[in-house]
Amino acid sequence: MVQARLRVQKQGNGHCTNVPRNVNLEKLQSNYLFPEISKREFQHLDKYPNAKVISLGIGDTTEPIPEQITLSMANYACALSTSDGYRGYGAEQGNQALRKAIAETFYKDVLIKDTEVFVSDGSQCDISRLQLLLGSKVTIAVQDPSFPAYIDSSVIIGQAGDFQDKTGKYQNIEYMQCGAENNFFPNLATTPRTDIIFFCSPNNPTGHAATREQLQKLVEFARDNGSIIIFDTAYSAYITDDSPKSIFEIPGAKEVAIEISSFSKFAGFTGVRLGWTVVPEELLFSSGFPVINDFNRIVCTCFNGASNIAQAGGLECLSSEGFQAIRSVIDYYKENAKILVDTFSSLGLKVYGGVNAPYVWVHFPGSKSWNVFAEILEKTHIITVPGSGFGPGGAEYIRISAFGQRERIIEASRRLQKLFSQEKQPLLNSV
Amino acid sequence: MVQARLRVQKQGNGHCTNVPRNVNLEKLQSNYLFPEISKREFQHLDKYPNAKVISLGIGDTTEPIPEQITLSMANYACALSTSDGYRGYGAEQGNQALRKAIAETFYKDVLIKDTEVFVSDGSQCDISRLQLLLGSKVTIAVQDPSFPAYIDSSVIIGQAGDFQDKTGKYQNIEYMQCGAENNFFPNLATTPRTDIIFFCSPNNPTGHAATREQLQKLVEFARDNGSIIIFDTAYSAYITDDSPKSIFEIPGAKEVAIEISSFSKFAGFTGVRLGWTVVPEELLFSSGFPVINDFNRIVCTCFNGASNIAQAGGLECLSSEGFQAIRSVIDYYKENAKILVDTFSSLGLKVYGGVNAPYVWVHFPGSKSWNVFAEILEKTHIITVPGSGFGPGGAEYIRISAFGQRERIIEASRRLQKLFSQEKQPLLNSV
Numbered sequence: 001m002v003q004a005r006l007r008v009q010k011q012g013n014g015h016c017t018n019v020p021r022n023v024n025l026e027k028l029q030s031n032y033l034f035p036e037i038s039k040r041e042f043q044h045l046d047k048y049p050n051a052k053v054i055s056l057g058i059g060d061t062t063e064p065i066p067e068q069i070t071l072s073m074a075n076y077a078c079a080l081s082t083s084d085g086y087r088g089y090g091a092e093q094g095n096q097a098l099r100k101a102i103a104e105t106f107y108k109d110v111l112i113k114d115t116e117v118f119v120s121d122g123s124q125c126d127i128s129r130l131q132l133l134l135g136s137k138v139t140i141a142v143q144d145p146s147f148p149a150y151i152d153s154s155v156i157i158g159q160a161g162d163f164q165d166k167t168g169k170y171q172n173i174e175y176m177q178c179g180a181e182n183n184f185f186p187n188l189a190t191t192p193r194t195d196i197i198f199f200c201s202p203n204n205p206t207g208h209a210a211t212r213e214q215l216q217k218l219v220e221f222a223r224d225n226g227s228i229i230i231f232d233t234a235y236s237a238y239i240t241d242d243s244p245k246s247i248f249e250i251p252g253a254k255e256v257a258i259e260i261s262s263f264s265k266f267a268g269f270t271g272v273r274l275g276w277t278v279v280p281e282e283l284l285f286s287s288g289f290p291v292i293n294d295f296n297r298i299v300c301t302c303f304n305g306a307s308n309i310a311q312a313g314g315l316e317c318l319s320s321e322g323f324q325a326i327r328s329v330i331d332y333y334k335e336n337a338k339i340l341v342d343t344f345s346s347l348g349l350k351v352y353g354g355v356n357a358p359y360v361w362v363h364f365p366g367s368k369s370w371n372v373f374a375e376i377l378e379k380t381h382i383i384t385v386p387g388s389g390f391g392p393g394g395a396e397y398i399r400i401s402a403f404g405q406r407e408r409i410i411e412a413s414r415r416l417q418k419l420f421s422q423e424k425q426p427l428l429n430s431v
Numbered sequence: 432m433v434q435a436r437l438r439v440q441k442q443g444n445g446h447c448t449n450v451p452r453n454v455n456l457e458k459l460q461s462n463y464l465f466p467e468i469s470k471r472e473f474q475h476l477d478k479y480p481n482a483k484v485i486s487l488g489i490g491d492t493t494e495p496i497p498e499q500i501t502l503s504m505a506n507y508a509c510a511l512s513t514s515d516g517y518r519g520y521g522a523e524q525g526n527q528a529l530r531k532a533i534a535e536t537f538y539k540d541v542l543i544k545d546t547e548v549f550v551s552d553g554s555q556c557d558i559s560r561l562q563l564l565l566g567s568k569v570t571i572a573v574q575d576p577s578f579p580a581y582i583d584s585s586v587i588i589g590q591a592g593d594f595q596d597k598t599g600k601y602q603n604i605e606y607m608q609c610g611a612e613n614n615f616f617p618n619l620a621t622t623p624r625t626d627i628i629f630f631c632s633p634n635n636p637t638g639h640a641a642t643r644e645q646l647q648k649l650v651e652f653a654r655d656n657g658s659i660i661i662f663d664t665a666y667s668a669y670i671t672d673d674s675p676k677s678i679f680e681i682p683g684a685k686e687v688a689i690e691i692s693s694f695s696k697f698a699g700f701t702g703v704r705l706g707w708t709v710v711p712e713e714l715l716f717s718s719g720f721p722v723i724n725d726f727n728r729i730v731c732t733c734f735n736g737a738s739n740i741a742q743a744g745g746l747e748c749l750s751s752e753g754f755q756a757i758r759s760v761i762d763y764y765k766e767n768a769k770i771l772v773d774t775f776s777s778l779g780l781k782v783y784g785g786v787n788a789p790y791v792w793v794h795f796p797g798s799k800s801w802n803v804f805a806e807i808l809e810k811t812h813i814i815t816v817p818g819s820g821f822g823p824g825g826a827e828y829i830r831i832s833a834f835g836q837r838e839r840i841i842e843a844s845r846r847l848q849k850l851f852s853q854e855k856q857p858l859l860n861s862v
Binding site: 014015016017018019020021022023024025028032035058060061062063064065066067069070071073074075077078079080081082083085086087088089090121122124125127128132133134135136137138148149152153156157158195196223225226227228252255256268270271272273282283284285286287288289294297298300301302303304305306307308309310313403 | 445446447448449450451452453454455456459463466489491492493494495496497498500501502504505506508509510511512513514516517518519520521552553555556558559563564565566567568569579580583584587588589626627654656657658659683686687699701702703704713714715716717718719720725728729731732733734735736737738739740741744834
């Protein structure tokens with residue numbers, strides 16, 4: 001952005017429109033986390049052109065999609081060349097068979113109907129569509145740390161005040177601290193009421209899956225306050241223990257929650273683009289007007305359905321064989337996570353996550369996370385994510401992604417162990 | 432929506448949240464055009480269960496996609512099952528090869544760079560993302576009649592005032608009348624300045640392609656007023672004469688225009704979902720800040736890239752063989768359009784469009800378009816689109832889509848001729 005500003009100033013005689021820049025976009029901080037990490041990686045490669053960089057940074061899937069799933073997409077695509085197989089616009093809400101399969105696969109016990117399932121091109125996109133639904137007048141709370149899109153979309157739609165350099169927070173957004181000290185669950189007794197509560201479990205970045213008891217408290221809190229929870233379950237397939245995989249497992253949640261989810265990390269569809277959002281009919285605005293009606297309108301006006309090829313793949317993921325094949329990929333990533341957890345634990349560090357999530361969250365008490373990030377990159381050529389990129393609550397942590405080929409995970413583990421054995425706890429000095 | 436309201440009232444004891452409904456969504460008129468037409472179609476089928484309904488309503492492609500294009504998507508999908516072929520997240524802005532191919536295919540002569548091309552999942556989605564970019568404070572103008580998404584997205588983001596039943600218009604939106612009386616181009620001398628001007632050419636619904644002279648006037652108007660034109664070229668592949676296919680053919684347009692376009696009608700990708708938006712570097716907000724920087728941020732935060740399988744197909748569409756194969760499908764639809772134009776013309780009606788566009792716009796002076804729609808449906812089992820669904824400027828028109836299998840177009844033509852010959856100009860009485 002600095003470059004662009006300079007270029008404009010140089011143009012000098014260029015024509016400016018009289019259209020004012022959106023004040024909400026002016027408020028957004030320019031160093032969006034992942035582009036910043038990419039920039040640092042490029043700089044590192046400039047410095048060390050022969051370095052074999054291992055990226056445990058952005059949470060991007062790396063393993064092939066099981067063949068029967070890609071074949072279903074290939075067959076669907078090929079059929080588009082035939083008179084019988086050609087399909088144009090599908091329903092904006094998603095193909096009925098897929099909506100039904102999602103309802104039956106993930107929500108059978110909690111009685112979510114297929115008509116309450118809206119197929120999307122991914123959770124991140126639906127977060128912004130939910131913001132269009134809610135508008136600029138609602139108040140929001142987020143976990144701190146949290147996935148940046150909740151806050152950034154809130155700023156873009158106009159819910160937030162100015163960013164405060166001193167606190168690292170936007171005004172008018174409630175940051176609910178979730179750290180090791182409170183078992184990654186906010187102190188609700190001191191949390192002010194907001195209209196909307198974004199909550200991600202298993203959490204990105206901390207890897208913590210909220211317990212049933214925690215979620216019961218959350219739902220109770222939302223009911224008492226008349227709030228709406230936007231519950232992000234993009235990583236629920238990684239849950240091993242008995243933590244709820246859906247907010248709708250909690251009695252009373254249908255009247256206070258929307259759930260967003262995704263095929264991205266569940267089926268390696270990060271590039272294929274497919275997700276869904278559940279809006280229960282029971283969820284009502286203060287006037288009694290059903291939220292689902294407005295979300296349906298947003299989906300019809302601001303979206304036009306996910307690619308029908310991706311939807312064909314999604315449907316195959318939910319067949320019994322497809323589902324089983326996907327599980328083995330998830331197990332692979334979870335074994336990676338275990339290796340990473342063991343590595344950091346063996347080095348005497350406090351490690352969280354990695355059990356119910358593909359993310360490992362490592363604590364470096366007293367350190368600044370960008371310094372830890374920089375030191376690990378400099379000395380091991382491994383990309384991580386500095387926790388402060390997820391909010392001030394992540395200031396002393398780094399996030400390690402367990403997505404990756406096994407040999408690279410093992411090599412990363414080796415390099416990290418070497419670094420720590422050579423320099424006794426060097427990272428604790430990166431204050 | 433009436434049904435939903437009733438259900439809520441019946442629930443009585445249900446839990447309402449304390450979250451207020453978004454006032455912008457409250458303003459939106461509930462009878463969104465295409466769902467309303469679907470409803471009428473269902474009602475018609477209830478009444479005439481054996482009717483062979485021909486839909487010339489929604490502009491949805493019907494012909495198979497050329498095989499080499501679907502094969503490229505199938506191959507891409509299959510490769511996702513291999514270690515070498517697997518790809519996760521792509522760039523949010525689109526794969527570089529596709530951005531380059533779009534720039535070279537459509538914008539070579541006007542020197543648009545690949546970095547100014549943002550690949551999307553379709554124009555309708557990008558219209559809403561552009562609204563997120565612009566925010567609620569800008570003023571907008573639309574052609575009247577126009578594609579409903581411009582106005583509806585404007586209402587959703589908060590640019591519009593209340594809907595006025597008397598005029599059929601929202602307050603704070605400038606409706607630029609475009610009818611036969613002014614060669615479908617607004618009288619700019621009497622058009623007030625707005626920040627944003629949505630302009631669609633070839634136009635949906637009128638089928639009119641703006642001439643070079645008209646677009647020169649439009650660009651001059653925007654430059655004089657410091658406005659930004661959002662130019663929708665979703666139908667530019669249908670242009671036969673020398674009307675510009677891109678706003679950037681007009682000198683000075685890069686400093687005042689954004690262009691949105693799509694593979695939907697160009698390549699039959701309505702269900703595959705692929706489009707693009709061009710934001711030139713020269714386009715600046717009043718402060719001198721480049722619009723492209725903010726749009727890039729919106730794309731990174733509110734979108735996560737189009738499906739990589741769809742993008743593989745898009746790239747193949749732009750190969751020389753792919754492009755040629757697509758042309759023959761477009762020619763097929765254009766021959767359909769000619770049949771429909773000839774049919775209505777031979778019946779003594781004033782017919783517009785159909786030459787540079789897949790839409791035929793038929794004038795029924797003194798009639799109300801929903802009545803014409805109803806009478807044609809009742810007597811011929813043909814679905815059309817009432818012009819008033821596109822704004823008050825369409826009140827005396829109906830839109831006929833030329834997408835369809837040839838035999839159905841010929842059958843529709845036969846039914847229409849029969850209707851008109853049996854009842855001398857019955858539709859002129861549908862006031």
